[in-house]
Amino acid sequence: MAGIISYGAYVPLYRLGPGTAGWMAPVEKAIANFDEDSITMAVAAAIDCMNGIDRSTIDGLYFASTTSPYVEKQAATTVATASDLRRDVLTADFTNSLRAGTNALRAALDAVNAGSAKQLMVTAADMRLATPRSELEPLLGDGGAALLIGDERVAVNIVGSYSVSDEILDVWRVQGETVVSAWEERFILDEGYRSILPEAVSGLFQKYNLGAKDLTKAVYYAPDPRRHAEIGRRIGLDPAQIQPPLFGAVGNTGAAFALMMLVAALEEAKPGDRILLANYGDGADAFILEVTKQISKIKNRRGIKGYMASKKILNDYQLYASWRGFVEMSAAARRPEIVMPSASAVWRERDQNIRFYGNKCRKCGYAQYPPQLVCTNCHARGDFDDVRFSDKKAELFTYAMDYLTPSGDPPLVIAVVNFEGGGRTLNMMTDRDIDELKIGMPIEMTFRKLFTPKGVHNYYWKSMPLRG
Amino acid sequence: MEGIKDRVAIIGMGCTNFGELWEKDAIAMLVDCCFEAIEDAGIETKDIQAGWLGSVMSCWSGEPLAYALKLEYIPISRNESFCATATEAFRNACYAVAAGIYDIVIAAGVEKQKDSGFAGLGGVPMTTSGVEPPTPPAIQFALAATRYAHHYGLSYEELKTAMAKIAVKNHHNGTLSPRAHFRREITVEQALNAPMITWPLGLFDCCGVSDGAAAAIITRPELAKKFRDDYVLVKGLGVACGARQQTLQDSYDFVHVEENIAASQRAYAETGIKNPRKELDLAIVHDCFTITEMLIYEDLQFSPRGRAREDIDAGSFTLEGELPVNTDGGLKCFGHPIGASGLRMLYEVYKQLQGKAEQRQLRKADIGLTHNLGGIANSFTCAVAILGKRD
Numbered sequence: 001m002a003g004i005i006s007y008g009a010y011v012p013l014y015r016l017g018p019g020t021a022g023w024m025a026p027v028e029k030a031i032a033n034f035d036e037d038s039i040t041m042a043v044a045a046a047i048d049c050m051n052g053i054d055r056s057t058i059d060g061l062y063f064a065s066t067t068s069p070y071v072e073k074q075a076a077t078t079v080a081t082a083s084d085l086r087r088d089v090l091t092a093d094f095t096n097s098l099r100a101g102t103n104a105l106r107a108a109l110d111a112v113n114a115g116s117a118k119q120l121m122v123t124a125a126d127m128r129l130a131t132p133r134s135e136l137e138p139l140l141g142d143g144g145a146a147l148l149i150g151d152e153r154v155a156v157n158i159v160g161s162y163s164v165s166d167e168i169l170d171v172w173r174v175q176g177e178t179v180v181s182a183w184e185e186r187f188i189l190d191e192g193y194r195s196i197l198p199e200a201v202s203g204l205f206q207k208y209n210l211g212a213k214d215l216t217k218a219v220y221y222a223p224d225p226r227r228h229a230e231i232g233r234r235i236g237l238d239p240a241q242i243q244p245p246l247f248g249a250v251g252n253t254g255a256a257f258a259l260m261m262l263v264a265a266l267e268e269a270k271p272g273d274r275i276l277l278a279n280y281g282d283g284a285d286a287f288i289l290e291v292t293k294q295i296s297k298i299k300n301r302r303g304i305k306g307y308m309a310s311k312k313i314l315n316d317y318q319l320y321a322s323w324r325g326f327v328e329m330s331a332a333a334r335r336p337e338i339v340m341p342s343a344s345a346v347w348r349e350r351d352q353n354i355r356f357y358g359n360k361c362r363k364c365g366y367a368q369y370p371p372q373l374v375c376t377n378c379h380a381r382g383d384f385d386d387v388r389f390s391d392k393k394a395e396l397f398t399y400a401m402d403y404l405t406p407s408g409d410p411p412l413v414i415a416v417v418n419f420e421g422g423g424r425t426l427n428m429m430t431d432r433d434i435d436e437l438k439i440g441m442p443i444e445m446t447f448r449k450l451f452t453p454k455g456v457h458n459y460y461w462k463s464m465p466l467r468g
Numbered sequence: 469m470e471g472i473k474d475r476v477a478i479i480g481m482g483c484t485n486f487g488e489l490w491e492k493d494a495i496a497m498l499v500d501c502c503f504e505a506i507e508d509a510g511i512e513t514k515d516i517q518a519g520w521l522g523s524v525m526s527c528w529s530g531e532p533l534a535y536a537l538k539l540e541y542i543p544i545s546r547n548e549s550f551c552a553t554a555t556e557a558f559r560n561a562c563y564a565v566a567a568g569i570y571d572i573v574i575a576a577g578v579e580k581q582k583d584s585g586f587a588g589l590g591g592v593p594m595t596t597s598g599v600e601p602p603t604p605p606a607i608q609f610a611l612a613a614t615r616y617a618h619h620y621g622l623s624y625e626e627l628k629t630a631m632a633k634i635a636v637k638n639h640h641n642g643t644l645s646p647r648a649h650f651r652r653e654i655t656v657e658q659a660l661n662a663p664m665i666t667w668p669l670g671l672f673d674c675c676g677v678s679d680g681a682a683a684a685i686i687t688r689p690e691l692a693k694k695f696r697d698d699y700v701l702v703k704g705l706g707v708a709c710g711a712r713q714q715t716l717q718d719s720y721d722f723v724h725v726e727e728n729i730a731a732s733q734r735a736y737a738e739t740g741i742k743n744p745r746k747e748l749d750l751a752i753v754h755d756c757f758t759i760t761e762m763l764i765y766e767d768l769q770f771s772p773r774g775r776a777r778e779d780i781d782a783g784s785f786t787l788e789g790e791l792p793v794n795t796d797g798g799l800k801c802f803g804h805p806i807g808a809s810g811l812r813m814l815y816e817v818y819k820q821l822q823g824k825a826e827q828r829q830l831r832k833a834d835i836g837l838t839h840n841l842g843g844i845a846n847s848f849t850c851a852v853a854i855l856g857k858r859d
Binding site: 412 | 615667714718
């Protein structure tokens with residue numbers, strides 16, 4: 001039986017919250033940095049999920065989001081490449097619905113159960129936007145989750161599922177719009193969420209002859225904390241059975257929301273626990289999960305708990321508004337416009353830029369980035385092995401802080417970092433507090449979006465102070 | 469292997485005012501500096517047999533030099549080595565004369581930077597994958613400044629003060645250079661309190677971005693005597709190109725520039741210099757940033773490793789010091805039209821050696837060095853030239 005072999009999650013570093021100038025709401029929410037999007041957050045969650053796992057054993061990757069950066073161009077391929085999966089993998093995007101995360105999960109389970117893949121990675125990430133200052137804005141947050149689905153060494157058996165497809169216009173976003181729209185709340189709650197999610201849960205209970213009392217934990221989507229509590233009562237759950245939602249700290253992370261809550265639940269789960277997972281959006285998906293002894297073998301995940309523990313409150317809402325394009329901040333100085341990257345050059349450098357491969361000379365063992373044709377150390381030609389630098393620990397060797405180069409978060413920090421085991425790169429640094437920079441500090445690499453000239457997203461790796 | 473020592477002579481030089489020359493384009497600047505050089509040499513344009521034109525972003529091919537001077541169908545090459553461009557144009561011209569191919573040639577360098585609309589260097593847009601981190605020159609050298617302070621245990625204030633003193637010195641020298649872009653004194657306090665450009669480099673740690681051009685007429689020494697008595701001899705030329713070792717090799721220390729060492733050692737060897745601090749009378753070096761001048765002191769063996777600050781405090785490199793550096797204000801104040809700077813440096817040494825440096829004239833100026841450095845984030849081209857008086 002297919003189930004969850006491993007899990008991972010990602011919560012961005014920054015928060016809007018009390019302490020953010022211009023932020024009116026009394027709650028916090030997680031916000032992606034200016035250089036993050038659903039793709040980069042999915043990569044971070046996948047890398048968390050793959051810690052200690054041989055990446056070559058993964059047969060595919062699904063990406064779920066309502067905020068995929070392109071209308072036409074697959075995101076899953078970028079996530080799979082940055083995750084350094086094999087070339088002969090199945091990739092697919094699940095989009096256009098808040099239910100996309102569990103749609104992808106269901107498809108992965110079906111593929112593994114049918115024997116067409118041994119292990120599939122399900123990633124979900126979202127960063128939905130609400131109109132600035134609207135009631136919705138404090139509720140929405142940014143983040144991602146990843147689940148590795150397989151049928152060996154399963155930590156969480158997924159015993160069964162039940163789905164409802166429901167045609168309703170409750171929340172939507174048309175092409176070209178950046179913020180979500182919704183119909184009148186009373187209608188969409190009564191005829192949508194409040195009726196459809198319980199329909200799927202009771203369908204699941206009936207199909208598998210279960211009741212609320214059989215659950216250790218219930219993980220389910222809700223648009224806001226009040227409705228989350230209300231649905232718990234409607235299903236007949238005791239408050240102790242309810243996995244706390246991430247409202248007030250992270251926020252509703254859209255297509256990733258239910259899966260992120262599931263990861264949080266699994267972080268506390270014990271063998272024998274029975275968990276309900278239910279998700280809403282254009283219908284509802286419900287799953288029944290059983291935790292096995294393998295759960296204790298999943299170690300060294302940052303997960304929800306780890307990522308939530310390291311956070312920084314953004315000083316000023318104005319900066320966030322500029323990151324999301326609500327206001328335009330003028331550059332510090334007139335600089336030449338950033339030109340669109342050459343598609344053929346991007347393609348040619350896909351391994352060094354997206355997989356973040358350098359190489360190591362077979363003659364002298366010297367590690368170097370970018371990958372070289374002639375060794376910088378012994379000058380031998382063409383005898384190298386690929387080395388993936390994306391998950392290597394590093395140390396800050398020197399840095400500069402530039403106040404003139406345009407950046408989403410000036411000053412632009414340029415860093416020279418040395419990798420454990422050899423190798424060095426010069427790169428842009430992100431998620432940094434300039435008062436905390438110090439030569440010798442531990443550094444990790446993070447997949448980010450550099451620029452978007454002419455709507456083309458250029459992804460690459462940046463350095464950042466080790467999270468946590 | 470024969471060196472260049474005493475095999476070519478400079479018989480004429482010219483240099484425009486450096487600055488924001490809104491009314492001049494590259495061609496007009498070339499006309500100004502080349503005719504000054506031609507008149508200084510006492511030749512006519514028809515005597516020029518070949519040309520070398522240095523420019524990073526204002527000229528393509530050698531044609532603009534022919535067009536500017538109306539040279540009739542002679543061979544002209546264009547040189548480009550980032551900020552070391554003009555010294556490279558000069559070096560190639562010297563070698564052609566030394567090889568005996570030509571008798572009289574011209575080397576010119578020009579940059580028209582102020583039409584870009586940008587306060588800093590405009591840059592040449594290149595179609596690449598676009599993932600290279602932006603590393604304008606200030607970032608390249610700020611990385612070294614940060615590491616230098618860490619490496620030698622300097623506090624931020626100690627580093628900033630040492631750099632400020634270099635700026636103060638070059639600003640003072642700039643006031644004595646009628647053709648310099650910036651001609652006013654500054655104080656250490658002003659430099660320390662200036663707005664940050666690229667931490668830890670403030671406004672006064674950075675050189676100007678200027679328009680300008682400079683040129684030299686080169687011939688063989690035996691012919692030089694026909695044109696003037698006080699011709700100047702080329703004593704040594706050294707060039708070194710990096711291979712991105714700074715970022716490919718994790719052992720690279722970022723507190724020196726290896727290209728500086730390789731190029732200067734080559735030039736010292738050709739000239740026969742053992743102790744540059746004692747034997748050189750002046751040095752015009754590539755102070756694109758104050759930290760760069762500080763590293764150069766050590767790389768060129770003017771100061772012991774890690775001890776440039778002591779020499780800065782002692783005033784060793786002022787006009788009255790043991791080895792005056794950047795007597796004309798340097799890039800900092802004379803200005804930095806990137807394709808012209810190497811020849812501007814040679815112009816200052818040439819004038820000092822001839823005793824024509826006006827208020828800046830050194831008491832003893834028999835042998836002088838120019839040091840020109842250009843590059844990207846992790847590699848430089850360094851070009852060093854040593855000029856001496858005729859015997």
